[in-house]
Amino acid sequence: MASKQFACKASEVPADAAKIIKLGNLSLGIFRVGDGYHALLNVCPHKGAALCQGPVCGTTKQTDKAEFVYERAGELVRCAWHGWEFDIRTGEFLVDPRVKARTFPVSVESEDIFVHV
Template identity: 55%
Template sequence: MGEKTFICRVDEIESGIPVIAKVRSLSVGVFRIGETFHALLNICPHRGAPLCEGPQCGTTAPVEDARFIYHRENEIVRCAWHGWEFDIKTGSALVDPTVRARTFPVTVEGGNIYVTA
């Protein structure tokens, strides 16, 4: 089992603004989606960009006609280098779910956020 690392207090992280922290020797982004917290390795699997430094956003929904419907607010991180979008909860790329960013377990204890790696 991995080592648990303190990241920050729950009230120090907002939806839309991830906290980038060192977990062992790794750079990890911790995201808030509503009242849940999720952690991703800060490396885009596409070309190695700092993934978690891209915007936390939503995306367009697949529809049958010519409309654009924005959905999944704050559930997606978009790589700043090439625009690849990843589901923050699972790490899966939206365009190809077999491409995944590494995720880490997050726990909340006594108002503190911890990541295990």
């Protein structure tokens, strides 16, 4: 059964990066995305890099034309080691959704953010 643990104040989470926290022996990134707050384990499932310390970004949409269309700004985190992009809300790797970064449920009470681990 998951336990609710205080992570940080909502005002401490930047709009364009993760707030890195420690809960016991877990390093987590707390992100603010348009619809709320999300928590990811700060470990890339590819090679173990500090995933949440990579840039918060969007990605280039695949099109049938020779053009670049940028989408999903602020919804992804890109691993700084090899550039793998993960959906902050679901933890899914964009190229293969079967590969996932571990996510944790988050709740907000007033200004306090809690992670359920």
